[in-house]
Structures are given as C-alpha cells and as structure tokens.
Amino acid sequence: MPEFLELLPPAQAWEVFRNALPSAVLPAERLAVVQARGRVTAEPVVSPENLPAFSRSTVDGYAVQARDTFGASESLPAYLKLIGEVPMGAAPSFSIRRGECALIHTGGMLPEGADAVVMLEHTQSSRPDEVEILRAVPSGENVLLAGEDVRIGEVVLPAGVRLEDAQIGGLTALGILEVNVVRQPRVGILSSGDEVIPPERQPQPGQVRDINSYSLSALVERHGGLAVRYGIVPDRPEVLRETLRHALSECDAVVITAGSSASTRDFTAAVINEMGAPGVLVHGVNVKPGKPTILGVCNGKPVIGLPGNPVSALVIARLFVVPVLRSLLGLSGEVWQSAVRAVLTVNLASQAGREDYFPVQLIRKGETLFAEPIFYKSNLIFTLARADGLVKIPASATGLGVGEEVDVQLL
Numbered sequence: 001m002p003e004f005l006e007l008l009p010p011a012q013a014w015e016v017f018r019n020a021l022p023s024a025v026l027p028a029e030r031l032a033v034v035q036a037r038g039r040v041t042a043e044p045v046v047s048p049e050n051l052p053a054f055s056r057s058t059v060d061g062y063a064v065q066a067r068d069t070f071g072a073s074e075s076l077p078a079y080l081k082l083i084g085e086v087p088m089g090a091a092p093s094f095s096i097r098r099g100e101c102a103l104i105h106t107g108g109m110l111p112e113g114a115d116a117v118v119m120l121e122h123t124q125s126s127r128p129d130e131v132e133i134l135r136a137v138p139s140g141e142n143v144l145l146a147g148e149d150v151r152i153g154e155v156v157l158p159a160g161v162r163l164e165d166a167q168i169g170g171l172t173a174l175g176i177l178e179v180n181v182v183r184q185p186r187v188g189i190l191s192s193g194d195e196v197i198p199p200e201r202q203p204q205p206g207q208v209r210d211i212n213s214y215s216l217s218a219l220v221e222r223h224g225g226l227a228v229r230y231g232i233v234p235d236r237p238e239v240l241r242e243t244l245r246h247a248l249s250e251c252d253a254v255v256i257t258a259g260s261s262a263s264t265r266d267f268t269a270a271v272i273n274e275m276g277a278p279g280v281l282v283h284g285v286n287v288k289p290g291k292p293t294i295l296g297v298c299n300g301k302p303v304i305g306l307p308g309n310p311v312s313a314l315v316i317a318r319l320f321v322v323p324v325l326r327s328l329l330g331l332s333g334e335v336w337q338s339a340v341r342a343v344l345t346v347n348l349a350s351q352a353g354r355e356d357y358f359p360v361q362l363i364r365k366g367e368t369l370f371a372e373p374i375f376y377k378s379n380l381i382f383t384l385a386r387a388d389g390l391v392k393i394p395a396s397a398t399g400l401g402v403g404e405e406v407d408v409q410l411l
C-alpha cells in the first residue's frame, strides 16, 4: 500500500520544528503573587532581606550558651540560672550571659548571647530560678540562624521557574507581593470536520460531539497556556483559511485538529502553507498513534495540525504542543510530568522503526508497581481517560516484554 506521508522520527520532527520556532520568550507582565500560581518567572527574583530575619529556636526549651552545657549529662547536670522567658512575636529584652538560660518556645527569637537551645525534655527544674541541663548541646543546636535560608541580595528564583506552592510561600516569606511573570501563551484551538458538533447538541446519525476542542484546551491550560477556542470549522478550505487567519492574528500559536490525513477533505496542510513562511515543515511523524501530524510555523507563529482521533490528538499534543508552550514560557528541560518505573504485565508488540505510546493503568501489588496496558483505539477517548500514564516503546524495539521494567510518563 502506498504511504501518503513521508514520516520523520518524532525527535527529528521536533528538531526541524524547534529550529523554526521563535527563540524569544513571551513578554512579561506584573502580577500579584497570590494570583501567580502556575505562572513562570520572567526574570530572577532577588531577596530584599535575610530569611529568617532573626535567629530563632526550632524547639521548645531553654536558650543557652552552648559552652555552659559541655559535659552535662543525666548523672552530672549543668545548673543554669533561669533569667526569663522569651516572648513570642517580640525581641527579648534581656541577653544570656555565662551560666544563664531563658525559657524559649518554638519560633521564638534567640536572645543576644545565646547560641543554642536545649530541648525541654533534656532538662528538669527543681527550683523556680534554676534549670538542670541533662544533655550537652553544640553551638547552633536547635537554632535557625538569621539568613540561613536566604541572604539579602541572593537570587531566590531564577527566570524560567514555575511558581507553585513552595515558591509562592517563599515569596510571601520575603514580603514580595508582586512578581514579573511571562505572559501566558494564547493558543488558538480549531476543531474541524462536518461530522463534529458542539457538545451541548444531540448528535444525529453520523455526527459526533466535539472532544478535541475541550481536551486540548484543558491540556493547554494545565501547561501554562491560555486556550482560545475558535469553534468547529466545516470541511471547507475557505472557512478554515478565514478562521485560521483570525486565530493567528490573536494568538501566539494555533492548534487545528483533524483534516491532517490523506483524504480529499484533508486540506489543513495546504491552508497552513498559505498563512506565511516557512509554512509546513513536517507532515507525518513515525509514531503511533498520531502519524498524520503537521508541524508548521507561519510568520513566527507555530501552527500544529493534530490528528482528529481524540487519543492521537492528546498524545501528539504532549509531544509537540507542550514543548511549544514551554519554549514560549522560557521553561527549560524536558516535560513537566514525572515518570514512574513500573513492571509491565503483558507483552506489547510494536513495529520496528516506529515509536509507540501505549496507555497503561498503574496497579500497586505489595511493594511493586505494575503497568497494565489498556488496549486502546485512537478514536476511543475513554481508553485514554482510564489510563494513568503512557509507556513509550522506542523505535529501535519491536516491543516490550512481560515483566520488563518500564518508564511510565504520568498523564
């Protein structure tokens, strides 16, 4: 059977595509930190102060000069004079001299002169003004030093870091309330096909509800983009042309689903070529699912034609749309999703020379994590919706064997 498309291996397809992508990261915008979760730093964030701002105790106990405790034990305690209690949320009004100690609570400010804290359970007190120290502590024990986390002037977050829970907390710890983040890439999403109807409508025989507009919007938003849906385009080149032109005028990248294969109604590639140079760079990738993928750049804007089959569209979006988003956002490295190792429960066959992605369910039995393949069809969305991750079968392999340990990319 003749092959309609010239297929490039996925890595090579990405290289060709990447070389034509705009190299500049999108411009910055200023946002309140509380609204910046999931956003990416546009420039390094420099600390305006030390963190902690003052040395503080990590335990409930007694602030001491460590040398006063040296040699102390249960059988031979050190006796220290109790001179007061450190207030919470205020500086102590006293300092610790030799032979003295003060009651301190977790998070309390270490008094001048003290350099360690003895935990309450390693002390006892038989007199109200005296504490018996039952264990020696080295200098710095149970203490957070001023500037131990961050020094004033230090870069706490470089450019290109995604702000998640810990980063947001770190910024508020420093009193940083606004941050410059990269503008969210606007990704236009067009579905095509005369048989595709909006999800709120009841399909007539031969019609299907639109999946791709919504699954791809969710993927784009999960990966830091702003999805802009342009609806369902009928199988008419002039409508696709007009809608694509409109989307390109408003967005940083456009994704079109369906119309990428070999039939007479598959004119997506031809229309992309009309939108600007260099146009289509790749049409056909040696991957399953998702062979009829189109990768193009028109006047500096990426345009991706995904296969209409919903499973293929999502798998290919992970391979090419997510890296485009990362590039526009200035995020470095591979993918965001993590991978886990799991043991394959059955043999998986694959064609040599082609890279395959297989949806799997993860099942834990005792200590071992198993990857149970889901025998999917690329049009059946719930064969992907039931999956926890994807197993990649490299082009060099003709399959993977039962019992083999594999990497599962989490969905």
Ligand SMILES: Nc1nc2c(c(=O)[nH]1)N[C@H]1C(S)=C(S)[C@@H](COP(=O)(O)OP(=O)(O)OC[C@H]3O[C@@H](n4cnc5c(N)ncnc54)[C@H](O)[C@@H]3O)O[C@H]1N2
Pocket: 004, 191, 192, 193, 195, 196, 208, 209, 210, 211, 212, 213, 257, 258, 259, 260, 261, 262, 266, 290, 291, 292, 306, 307, 308, 309, 310, 312, 378, 379
């Ligand atoms: N003779 C050949 N036929 C096909 C080949 C081939 O190599 N030779 N490749 C097959 C593969 S693989 C795929 S994938 C599809 C890709 O086709 P298109 O990208 O042109 O997409 P369509 O044919 O329009 O749609 C495929 C399938 O998906 C349904 N669809 C489309 N859009 C949506 C949507 N938004 N929501 C839900 N479902 C959608 C559509 O109704 C079709 O059933 O071509 C194969 N054929």
Ligand code: MOO
Pocket: 287, 288, 289, 290, 291, 292, 307, 309, 312, 313, 378, 379
């Ligand atoms: O490769 Mo198609 O994308 O099998 O469904």
